[in-house]
Amino acid sequence: MTRYSIFSLVRNGFGGHRDWPEAWRSPDPKPEYDVVIIGGGGHGLATAYYLAKEHGVANVAVVEKDWLGGGNTGRNTTIVRSNYMIASNAHLYEKSMKLWEGLSQDLNYNVMFSQRGVLNLAHSDPQLDAFARRGNSMRLNGIDAELLDRDQVEAMVPLLDCSDDARYPVMGGLLQRRGGTARHDAVAWGYARGADSRGVDIIQQCEVTGIRRDGGRVTGVETSRGFIGAKKIGIAVAGHTGHVAAMAGLRLPIESHVLQAMVSEPVKPVLDTVVTSGAAHCYISQTDKGDLVFGGDLDGWNTYAQRGNFPIIEHVTAAVLTLFPAFSRLRLMRAWGGVVDMTMDGSPIIAKLPVEGLFLNGGWCYGGFKATPGSGWVFAHTIAQNRPHDLNAAFTLERFGQGRTIDEKGAGPVPGAH
Amino acid sequence: MHLIKCPWCGERAEMEFTYGGDGTLTRPADPEAASDAEWTDYVYFRDNPRGPHEELWQHASGCRRWIKVRRNTLTHEILATGPADRPLEGNAS
Numbered sequence: 106m107t108r109y110s111i112f113s114l115v116r117n118g119f120g121g122h123r124d125w126p127e128a129w130r131s132p133d134p135k136p137e138y139d140v141v142i143i144g145g146g147g148h149g150l151a152t153a154y155y156l157a158k159e160h161g162v163a164n165v166a167v168v169e170k171d172w173l174g175g176g177n178t179g180r181n182t183t184i185v186r187s188n189y190m191i192a193s194n195a196h197l198y199e200k201s202m203k204l205w206e207g208l209s210q211d212l213n214y215n216v217m218f219s220q221r222g223v224l225n226l227a228h229s230d231p232q233l234d235a236f237a238r239r240g241n242s243m244r245l246n247g248i249d250a251e252l253l254d255r256d257q258v259e260a261m262v263p264l265l266d267c268s269d270d271a272r273y274p275v276m277g278g279l280l281q282r283r284g285g286t287a288r289h290d291a292v293a294w295g296y297a298r299g300a301d302s303r304g305v306d307i308i309q310q311c312e313v314t315g316i317r318r319d320g321g322r323v324t325g326v327e328t329s330r331g332f333i334g335a336k337k338i339g340i341a342v343a344g345h346t347g348h349v350a351a352m353a354g355l356r357l358p359i360e361s362h363v364l365q366a367m368v369s370e371p372v373k374p375v376l377d378t379v380v381t382s383g384a385a386h387c388y389i390s391q392t393d394k395g396d397l398v399f400g401g402d403l404d405g406w407n408t409y410a411q412r413g414n415f416p417i418i419e420h421v422t423a424a425v426l427t428l429f430p431a432f433s434r435l436r437l438m439r440a441w442g443g444v445v446d447m448t449m450d451g452s453p454i455i456a457k458l459p460v461e462g463l464f465l466n467g468g469w470c471y472g473g474f475k476a477t478p479g480s481g482w483v484f485a486h487t488i489a490q491n492r493p494h495d496l497n498a499a500f501t502l503e504r505f506g507q508g509r510t511i512d513e514k515g516a517g518p519v520p521g522a523h
Numbered sequence: 524m525h526l527i528k529c530p531w532c533g534e535r536a537e538m539e540f541t542y543g544g545d546g547t548l549t550r551p552a553d554p555e556a557a558s559d560a561e562w563t564d565y566v567y568f569r570d571n572p573r574g575p576h577e578e579l580w581q582h583a584s585g586c587r588r589w590i591k592v593r594r595n596t597l598t599h600e601i602l603a604t605g606p607a608d609r610p611l612e613g614n615a616s
Contacts, residue, residue, distance in 0.1 A: 347569075347571040348571075348573055356568050356569075356570065357568065357569075357571070358567035358568050358569070359569065359571055360544070360545075360569050360571050361571055361573075361596070405542045406525075406542045406578070406594075407544075407545075407571065407576055407578065407596050408596050408597075408599065409573045409596050409597050410596070410597055410598065410599055414524045414525065414537060415524055416524070416537060416538045449566075449567045505563055505566075505567040505568075506559060506560065506563035506567070518566050518567055520544070520569075
C-alpha cells in the first residue's frame with residue numbers, strides 16, 4: 106500500500122497523477138474464508154479492518170452486492186455524535202466518537218471528520234429540563250455536553266429564528282462540541298483500503314443469495330459468484346437485515362422503512378454547526394461544498410424501495426424554513442431515500458445469533474453512520490472472540506423477550522423511534 | 524405518493540391516512556395462557572416482507588375507519604384494499 110503523504114502527493118504530482126496505485130484490489134473469491142462479512146458498507150468494512158488489525162484475523166472476505174458504500178453509507182446526512190442518555194448507548198457511541206477522533210491518522214485516509222458541534226434545540230421549558238438531564242447523564246459518562254440558553258444559541262447560530270414570535274420559540278439547547286460531520290464515502294473507502302492492505306478480500310458485485318448451514322452451524326454463503334465457504338459469517342447489510350437473516354431462518358424485531366434526506370444548492374458558509382430540532386422534526390448542516398443538507402422524519406410505512414414521497418419532503422422543508430427563514434429562497438437540488446432497519450426499541454442489534462457461527466450487526470434505525478467505527482470495532486471483537494465486548498453486551502437479539510430493551514426515546518415497542 | 528382506495532370514500536392521497544403497521548398480527552386469544560415467547564413474538568417480531576405486505580391504515584382525515592391494504596414494499600404499488608375486519612380479496616403473492 107502506498108502511504109499517502111505530502112511526499113507521495115508531490116511525487117505523483119510530477120507524474121501528472123497518472124501512476125497512483127489502486128486503493129484496494131479486486132480479487133476473485135477464494136473457496137473458503139475464516140470470516141465472510143456480508144455487506145460492503147462502512148460497518149462491514151470497518152468490521153473487516155478491525156478483525157485484521159485488532160484480532161489478527163485476516164483471512165476475511167467482504168462481499169457486496171453492488172459497489173462499496175452504495176447503500177446507506179452513501180445516503181446518510183453524515184452526522185457524528187454521542188449524545189445519548191442510556192448508559193449502554195452512551196458508552197457504545199462514545200467509543201465510536203473516540204475512534205472518529207483518530208480515524209484519519211489511523212487509516213492514513215482523510216475522512217474529513219469535522220468537530221463542528223451538534224446542537225439540539227429546546228423549544229419549551231420542559232424540553233430544556235429534559236436536555237439538562239440528558240446532558241448531566243452524558244457528563245457522568247465522560248461525554249462532553251453543554252446546556253446553552255437562548256442568547257448563547259442565537260450567538261452561535263445567527264440565522265436561526267430566535268425571536269419571541271417564532272413558531273418554535275428557542276428556549277436553549279444542548280450542545281456537544283465534539284460532535285460534527287464526516288465525509289461518508291471516505292469512511293467506506295478508507296476502511297476498504299486499510300482492510301485490503303491487511304489481507305482482506307473485498308469482493309464487489311457479489312450478491313449473497315443464501316446462507317448454507319449444516320447441523321445448526323453455518324458453512325458458507327451462496328452468492329451470484331458461486332459458493333464461498335466460511336467458518337463464521339457476519340451480517341452488516343443496513344436496510345436489508347431482515348431479508349438476509351431470513352436466509353438463515355431467522356425472524357427479527359425489525360421493520361424496514363425509508364428515511365429521506367435532501368440538499369439545497371451550494372451557498373457561501375452560513376451554518377458552521379449541526380442543528381437539530383426534535384419538535385420541528387428536522388436536522389440540518391452545511392457541507393464543505395456549501396450545500397445545506399437536511400432531513401427529518403421517516404415516511405412511516407414499510408418499504409424496501411430507496412425512495413420516499415413528497416409529503417415528507419414538504420414537511421421537512423417547512424420545518425427547516427420555520428427555523429431558518431433566511432433559507433426560503435434557496436433551491437432544492439436533490440432528495441433521496443435510504444432503507445433503514447427500524448428495531449422495536451430504536452437501538453441496534455450487535456450479537457451472536459442462535460445459528461452457530463452467524464453474527465448480526467444491524468437494526469441501526471436512522472443513526473448508523475456515526476457508529477461506524479465503534480460498531481465495526483465491537484462487531485470484530487464479537488466475531489473474533491465468539492462473545493460480545495462489554496460495550497455491546499446489552500445489544501442482543503434476546504433482549505426484546507427479556508424486558509431489557511434499550512429504549513432511548515421511551516416510546517415503547519414501535520419501529521419508528523430512534 | 525400513494526393513492527389509497529378507502530372502501531368507503533374512494534381513492535385518496537396518502538396524506539389523509541395514518542399508517543398502522545403489519546395487518547396480519549393476531550393478539551394472543553387468551554392473554555393469561557400465552558407464554559412469554561408468544562407475547563414477545565406478537566409485540567416485537569415482524570415478517571417484514573420484500574414484496575406484498577398486508578397492513579393497516581386509518582383514514583384519519585376522512586371517515587376515520589381502519590382499513591386493510593395490500594401494498595408492494597419494493598414498488599409501492601397498492602394491490603388491494605378493503606375493510607379491516609375481513610380478509611382482503613386475492614392472495615398475498
